[in-house]
Amino acid sequence: MATSLPRAPVWLFDLDNTLHDASHAIFPAISANMNTYIARVLSQNGETATQAMINAARVGYWKRYGATLLGMMRHHQVCPADFLRQTHDIGPLAELLRFERGLGRLLRRLPGRKILLTNAPNSYSTEIVRRLKLHNHFSHHVAIEHMHVHRQLRPKPSKLMLRRLLRKHGVAAQRCILVEDTLANLRTARQLGLRTVWVTQYLRVSDPIGTAPLPRTLKCPGYVNVKVKSVRQLPARLSRLR
Structure with a gap:
């Protein structure tokens, strides 16, 4: 009797400090x-x-x-x-943007659909993705303007928003992998049954005003399935996300 192949995952990628170094400028x-x-x-x-x-x-x-x-x-x-x-009116992004090369090749190597899921506004995130030359790699682009539930804005880490997103795309939580730099967002996703990847290389501070330094050792919480320095390490860690 033939066995069915496992279904490809659906990747939910954060943008800032995940796919580029937003902390730089x-x-x-x-x-x-x-x-x-x-x-x-x-x-x-x-x-x-x-x-x-x-x-x-x-x-x-x-x-x-x-x-x-x-x-x-x-x-x-x-x-x-x-x-x-x-x-987000910060002038020409080309002068501020810093990122790793080869991100397009990385996304092509990962099996399954990719959805961009960012708390940034649509105009800003669209321009960043275009400059990263990744716009053709995402089947959908979900910016903060699209994160309304019952007419209320519900950005990450909202469970209501994540549940609505999963229903809209007809995918079970267990098939999804959230790739993020923000632990609060990863914690909520894991509680719903998503698998989680924590990206750490661009983290410099632990609060939104830049005054709280990160601890020297970034310990991996139990709700994180895989911790990577760079998203470029994802293909090598796929076996831990099955």
Whole structure:
């Protein structure tokens, strides 16, 4: 009796600090824009926002909601499209982008469909992927604008969003592999039954304002199936993701 071959996985790839080095120049530029935006919002009542107030809002909302944007929306009625547009207005990306060569060949070597899943806005992530020459390798591109559930924005690490994504593409969680640099997103995915890959080479700080240094040794949590320095190591680790 013939045995059926295992079905190919569906890969969910993060973008920033997974497929390129956002920490090098892009994240600092976005961070500066975000501080300016938050300062303007917090200063609307006539009181000038201090750097401590700005940092407290960014880190506090990030820890509480998984994304600073959600806190700004819920507590300050910020328009998400305006926030994303202004914070990601960082000039010519070619001057800021740093990445490894051979990413296209890497994606071709991995069996199965690839979906880009990023909390970055669509215009920014589309331009990054185009400059990386990876746009033909992804069957779908899911940016933060596409992460609405019941008319509410639900970016990673939202379980509701991930479940909706799986239903939309008709794929079981057990067939999916999330490739990410952010542990909170990997933890949620593993709880839903996805396999997880933690990419570490571009990590420099452990908080969104760049003040908390990483520990010298990045210990691999139990909810991470495979830890790699670079996505280029994925083909060699496929057997551990079966």
